[in-house]
Amino acid sequence: MDQNARTSNPLIRKLEGFASLSDADRGLLERVSASARPIAAGTDLAREGEPPDGVYLIMDGMACRHKRSASGARQIMAYLVPGDLCDLDVALLDQMEHNITTLSDCSVVRITPEVVANLLEHHPAVARALRKSTLVDEATLREWLVNVGCRSADERIAHLLCELLLRLQVVGKATHDSFDLPVTQQDLADTTGLSSVHVNRTMQSLQRQEVIALAGTSLQILDLPRLKALAGFKPNYLHLGDRAAA
Amino acid sequence: MDQNARTSNPLIRKLEGFASLSDADRGLLERVSASARPIAAGTDLAREGEPPDGVYLIMDGMACRHKRSASGARQIMAYLVPGDLCDLDVALLDQMEHNITTLSDCSVVRITPEVVANLLEHHPAVARALRKSTLVDEATLREWLVNVGCRSADERIAHLLCELLLRLQVVGKATHDSFDLPVTQQDLADTTGLSSVHVNRTMQSLQRQEVIALAGTSLQILDLPRLKALAGFKPNYLHLGDRAAA
DNA sequence: CGAACTTTTGATATCACTCAAGGGACGTGG
DNA sequence: CCACGTCCCTTGAGTGATATCAAAAGTTCG
Numbered sequence: 001m002d003q004n005a006r007t008s009n010p011l012i013r014k015l016e017g018f019a020s021l022s023d024a025d026r027g028l029l030e031r032v033s034a035s036a037r038p039i040a041a042g043t044d045l046a047r048e049g050e051p052p053d054g055v056y057l058i059m060d061g062m063a064c065r066h067k068r069s070a071s072g073a074r075q076i077m078a079y080l081v082p083g084d085l086c087d088l089d090v091a092l093l094d095q096m097e098h099n100i101t102t103l104s105d106c107s108v109v110r111i112t113p114e115v116v117a118n119l120l121e122h123h124p125a126v127a128r129a130l131r132k133s134t135l136v137d138e139a140t141l142r143e144w145l146v147n148v149g150c151r152s153a154d155e156r157i158a159h160l161l162c163e164l165l166l167r168l169q170v171v172g173k174a175t176h177d178s179f180d181l182p183v184t185q186q187d188l189a190d191t192t193g194l195s196s197v198h199v200n201r202t203m204q205s206l207q208r209q210e211v212i213a214l215a216g217t218s219l220q221i222l223d224l225p226r227l228k229a230l231a232g233f234k235p236n237y238l239h240l241g242d243r244a245a246a
Numbered sequence: 247m248d249q250n251a252r253t254s255n256p257l258i259r260k261l262e263g264f265a266s267l268s269d270a271d272r273g274l275l276e277r278v279s280a281s282a283r284p285i286a287a288g289t290d291l292a293r294e295g296e297p298p299d300g301v302y303l304i305m306d307g308m309a310c311r312h313k314r315s316a317s318g319a320r321q322i323m324a325y326l327v328p329g330d331l332c333d334l335d336v337a338l339l340d341q342m343e344h345n346i347t348t349l350s351d352c353s354v355v356r357i358t359p360e361v362v363a364n365l366l367e368h369h370p371a372v373a374r375a376l377r378k379s380t381l382v383d384e385a386t387l388r389e390w391l392v393n394v395g396c397r398s399a400d401e402r403i404a405h406l407l408c409e410l411l412l413r414l415q416v417v418g419k420a421t422h423d424s425f426d427l428p429v430t431q432q433d434l435a436d437t438t439g440l441s442s443v444h445v446n447r448t449m450q451s452l453q454r455q456e457v458i459a460l461a462g463t464s465l466q467i468l469d470l471p472r473l474k475a476l477a478g479f480k481p482n483y484l485h486l487g488d489r490a491a492a
Numbered sequence: 493c494g495a496a497c498t499t500t501t502g503a504t505a506t507c508a509c510t511c512a513a514g515g516g517a518c519g520t521g522g
Numbered sequence: 523c524c525a526c527g528t529c530c531c532t533t534g535a536g537t538g539a540t541a542t543c544a545a546a547a548g549t550t551c552g
Contacts, residue, residue, distance in 0.1 A: 049482075065388070070478025073396040077388045087384075089377045097385050097483040131335045138333075139343050141387050142311070142323045149394045149439035150319040153540070184498065193395035195541055200500065232316025236295075237343040399508070430530065441509055446532065 009033060010083030010171035011057060015129035017170060017243055018136075025126050032115060033059060036107040041182075045108065046086075046100040052093055054110045057085040061106030062182055066190065067098040076191040078141060079103075079164070083171040088116055088130055104182035132239070139237040148193040151232070156192040157202050158231035161212065165221060166235055170243060178220035255279060256329030256417035257303060261375035263416060263489055264382075271372050278361060279305060282353040287428075291354065292332075292346040298339055300356045303331040307352030308428055312436065313344040322437040324387060325349075325410070329417040334362055334376055350428035378485070385483040394439040397478070402438040403448045404477035407458065411467060412481055416489060424466035 007013060012029050015021060021029070036059040039045070045056050048067060056063075063080040077098065080086060086100060091113040102108070120127045140163070147156050164181070168174035185203070189196040206212045211227050213220040221227055253259060258275050261267060267275075282305040285291070291302050294313060302309075309326040323344065326332060332346060337359040348354070366373045386409070393402050410427070414420035431449070435442040452458045457473050459466040467473055 067388070067392060069392050069396040070480065071396065071401075075392040075395040077391050087381065089381055092374060092378045093381060093485060094487075095482065095485075097485070098388060128338060132338045135333065135335055135339060138384060138387070141384070141391065142313070142344060145323050145387065145391050145394065146313060146315050146321040148391060149321040149436075150315040150317065155317075186498080190395075196498090197500085197542080198540055200498095201540095204500085234316070236341065239339060239341075239343070241340075432530080442530090443510080443532085444508055447508095450532085 008172060010059060010081075010173065011085070013171050014083035014133065015126065017240060018132040019125045019129035021125055021129070025123060028119075028123065029126065032111060032119075033057060033109050036060075036109045039102050039106045039108045041102050041104045041106075043102045043106075044099055045102065046096050048096050048099050050096055052087075052090040052096055054112050055085055055088060055090060055116050056080075056100065057109040057111055058082055059107040059109060061102060061104040061108075063100060063102045063106055063108075064187070064191075065098050065100050074190045075193070076187065077144070078137065079191075081164070081167055081171065082173050084137070085111070085130075085133075088120065088134055091116070103187060136237075136239050139239065143237045144191075153192070153194050153198055153202050154205065155231055156194065157188070157199065157206065158211075158227050159233055160188070160192060161219070161221065162224075162228055162231050162233040162235075163238070165224070166238060166240065170240065177222075177224065178218060180217055181214075181219045182217045254418060256305060256327075256419065257331070259417050260329035260379065261372065263486065264378040265371045265375035267371055267375070271369060274365075274369065275372065278357060278365075279303060279355050282306075282355045285348050285352045285354045287348050287350050287352075289348045289352075290345055291348065292342045292344075294342050294345050296342055298333075298336040298342050300358050301331055301334060301336060301362050302326075302346065303355040303357055304328055305353040305355060307348060307350040307354075309346060309348045309352055309354075310433070310437075311344050311346050320436045321439070322433065323390070324383065325437075327410070327413055327417065328419050330383070331357070331376075331379075334366065334380055337362070349433060382483075382485050385485065389483045390437075399438070399440050399444055399448050400451065401477055402440065403434070403445065403452065404457075404473050405479055406434070406438060407465070407467065408470075408474055408477050408479040408481075409484070411470070412484060412486065416486065423468075423470065424464060426463050427460075427465045428463045 007026070009030060011033050012021070012026055015029065045063065046052060058080045060082050064076045065078040065080070065086070066074055066076045068074050080100070119130065147159050151159060165174055165179060168179045173179060185199045186196045189199045192199065194202070203214065207214060211223045211230065213222055253272070255276060257279050258267070258272055261275070291309065292298060304326045306328050310322045311324040311326070311332070312320055312322045314320050326346070365376065389409070393405050397405060411420055411425060414425045419425060431445045432442045435445045438445065440448070449460065453460060457467070457469045457476070459468055
């Protein structure tokens with residue numbers, strides 16, 4: 001089943017880690033994800049206060065969930081990377097209570113509620129994988145709360161980078177030790193609950209320690225064991241099973 | 247349908263806000279929740295690293311999800327109040343990646359995966375309500391991330407209290423302006439990412455301003471508009487619809 | 493080539509933390 | 523019924539991590 005995982009389709013790669021898919025399942029997912037459209041950076045896919053408009057699947061690039069507090073500060077609550085899709089059951093809600101916005105140029109599929117319902121009802125393996133994937137998204141959100149609630153600035157940044165490396169590796173968007181991080185330091189600040197100035201200093205410190213190297217938007221992890229140790233990173237919440245070896 | 251909501255069953259009260267239930271649905275839920283057992287404060291219902299053991303439903307008291315960071319700090323990631331139930335699909339996971347522990351003496355129902363599956367497959371209105379309820383739990387988690395990521399100490403505490411008042415009102419566990427808060431200041435600290443000393447000072451300040459009054463574990467909101475304003479509280483994430491009037 | 497955005501740097505400020513000790517409240521056992 | 527232990531709340535003093543402010547230096551792109 002692993003040779004099949006060598007598809008370049010990030011959704012299929014991810015879901016195969018959560019359930020064994022049949023050729024028919026894979027074909028179906030291939031067809032569902034074929035209608036990806038390019039979306040420019042900074043585009044809202046969903047807006048707070050508006051009714052949800054279907055389920056979005058990211059095929060390339062990065063997007064995020066975020067909202068603003070009453071005082072105007074922005075909090076990013078999730079990164080959506082290739083293979084991620086937002087809220088299977090979102091159609092049940094009248095209103096979004098947060099925004100979904102692309103952070104970089106993206107390739108995105110909009111899946112209608114009908115197609116989602118069909119997947120969930122008539123394709124049990126896919127349904128299981130999708131539900132499991134949703135549980136992992138929730139676990140990730142909880143881990144982010146731990147990140148902001150409990151960890152120091154250095155730990156927060158290190159933890160975020162560990163997580164991204166693993167998640168991107170799973171869908172074939174990271175090599176052994178590097179990946180593209182197409183977000184500003186302000187975005188990282190709004191993700192980690194820090195100021196952008198402090199994110200800058202923290203990233204510099206990690207570079208001076210030769211734990212990471214940054215060239216443009218390309219991030220290389222020079223010393224992953226060290227980065228994990230700094231972060232106190234335990235990958236169990238991603239429920240990757242044996243894929244967590246990395 | 248509102249006269250029916252006057253049941254004292256917190257699960258039914260909550261779910262009726264999310265979908266119209268038939269008498270049969272209500273009867274079924276009544277039967278499911280009839281087997282509540284008393285559980286002492288400080289008991290683990292689920293432990294990190296262990297396989298999940300079914301779905302828990304809180305009928306009375308308060309429990310929480312929490313985990314410890316590598317450095318030993320505890321983060322509480324959710325409060326479970328009467329009517330709340332944890333992760334419908336949790337049976338899909340091999341391992342818990344967080345703990346669920348009672349904060350006070352509780353009355354708890356363990357629902358087997360089979361019963362959950364039956365509810366989801368054969369009782370569409372109940373299934374819709376349960377799924378919607380899960381979406382609200384997620385939205386609440388996101389709001390908590392905003393709370394720790396963006397807000398000052400006073401705002402965090404005020405926001406938490408606003409949320410609890412509303413959630414407890416929905417299930418009939420709060421009067422117009424007061425409810426029981428059976429948690430220590432250390433618990434509140436681990437919830438909000440503050441130190442217990444600072445929680446103490448913040449609570450005192452809210453009392454001095456005559457926004458709240460605390461007598462033992464009983465909390466009274468003296469000036470709800472003020473408390474909401476302090477918190478920048480917007481209840482939309484709870485998806486209460488017209489019940490959010492409070 | 494200029495405008496807009498992002499990164500970087502330095503100086504200063506502050507909110508919340510830590511440490512440490514005292515005072516209640518509550519329960520248990522003598 | 524009192525003594526004692528434990529847990530929680532409270533207070534004060536000192537500290538520190540991170541924020542804020544402001545400006546300069548890069549970068550990107552039309």
